[in-house]
Amino acid sequence: MFDIFSNLNSEIKKMEKSDFISLYRNSLMGIAILWIVFYHSGINFGKIGFLSYFCSFIKYTGYLGVDIFFFVSGFGLMASWYKKRPSILFFYKRRFLRIMPIYWFFLSIYLVLINLFGTPITNLGTVFIYYTGFSFFISRTNNIHWFISAILLCYLIFPFFENYFQKNKNKLRFLIFIVTLCLTLAIILTASAFIFANKFSFLLIVILRLPAFFIGSLIGYIYIKRDNNFSYLFSIYLHVFFTFFCFVALALIYYFCSTDDRWLYGLYWYPFMLGSFSLTFLLSILLDTLHTRHNYLLDFLDKIGRSSLELYFIHLLVFAFIGSKLIFNYFGILPGSNYLWIAAIFVSVILSNIFNSILSHLNILFK
Template sequence: MDLISKYRSELMGIAIIWVILYHLILTQNSPYSFGFLDSILGNGYGGVDIFLYLSGFGLVRSWNKCLQQNHSHAINLFYKRRILRLAPTYIFICILYSIYQNNWNTLFYSISTIGHWINHNRYDWYVPTILLLYLSFPILYKLIQKYKFRFLIISFIIILLVTISFNYLSITNDLRMLSISRIPIFILGIYHGICPISYFNRSYYFRNTILMFIGLVLLFSLKHSPLRILFCGGLFQLTFLFITPGLCHIISWTLNTIKLPILNSILSLLGILSYELYLIHLKLIENIVKLPFFGEINHWVYFTILIILIITISYMTNKLMHIILNIISKIKFSI
């Protein structure tokens, strides 16, 4: 687990690349293809599971730091840090999107995240999901401390039954299921964050490798099942509960073995900017064929230019939010 902690930013960098390329090849009328890699990129929603797994793991450390700094107000400090990390950038992007659409009705539903949960207007499903998971963290943390692995098993069984029920009832194109199906992987991240170092021995890594292959077989089976199982039913995503830990360990071990500083630096930067990259790339990549001048320029050149713009805007947004938050903190301090 030390390797996953060491390469956390790089893992998030790989995850956001996976998500972006997933959206690229699956956008409507997309001319983009990466040949045999399309079968891997077509499962790029697994990048979100990597984010949530690492988030659950990382939040344990953040929570413990809050307890050490101010035990009586730990929960307030914890929520403040999480909201300040999520809200400013999200609100900024939602406002820009509403201006672009000239539709201010979307703004309230997006910023409040209500739109996602009532299946109405929304910017995306991801931020409402992580916001709810972050708000639930202190409760989940206590439940995992008390019931340990049993809580994960019970949670998985409940979510599995819910997703099967939704598929059985043919309520499958519901983005809320993308949120519900991600609860177990977040809980698993918290569980691994709580586990003592002695838990992460050779048998742990062996089990995770076996579980990863089981998860891949399950994912392949579901995708080729004659049953009416669609993407938004949540079952595809649930398989990443088995896949993600082993995958993160293999990637971390590979990065630690090959030791390419330039590659690690690039992946680390993308990981640090992953939240901004996710929010900013979303509507651009999903609608790339509808963007200005598409078709007038070679589509690979167009994609390269667009990615450079997305990274640049993400970097500038990240820095701008840090400046704004620093100003706010100084004003409060002076008062």
């Protein structure tokens, strides 16, 4: 095993350290979204045998795909910023056009279906808050799309973060300061749960993901600047140990803490608050090992990654109204089998690729 790690380390030294993440960025996003889709599904492995427990653990930790997304987003934004040097106005325009039209389209479908088959939403103020994209922060409504509120927050603060990041000579010290602020706020929110229950601690699902975004931004800076002063951050031994430690901590939390406590105190997200870099880096190395022998798998993941935003929205719709009990109960059909969930995943992937292809052609047509 140590020989394998040694060989990988020597291979990594032959190229720039952060090139792995850049080279397989879309494939990493493909892994992340498929992991999230798997997590949201109702696939059940039972409770007999080690393999069953292992598969269940992988499924129940699928929300770590969100951490990968935040890291890769921070990486991509910083690399793109230093390449293009856009104005703040142009940056916001690009981000707005990338996220909001698609969000509004699928949100509209969601609202129509929820009014037909679920609990009708008749309050126009609530609907307006949904369309702002920040409903999760404003009134804790539309929690199904909380990720949109979170990523919009990251886009909103990124130009200001980059400005101070650029001015600081010691980039790592500045990043540690920002991450410490996030951790301090998270601890305060966790402590508030003992007094106010879930009144403020619901924000932990976002606050504990911000370090992944900021750390990704640092790695993006290292990539674009070819800064060799941070080479110690890319030791495979360090990342294997840290990822293993984070998963062990997460397994202990699952074993000793109830589901309610894990949500209320943010215990789901604390272990990988700093571990997103290690997890993403190791996955990028794994993808590189598949490059020569399993290129078809990389092509598949790359394609999924390119349509990850579409798959995020579509799978939520499919799972809520096809894979769950809403429509099935409405028509008196009993859902819930693994075959049904696998079919729902397959349909979601196919539809997302079709939708992404349509958008790509429209972009070319109106460019």
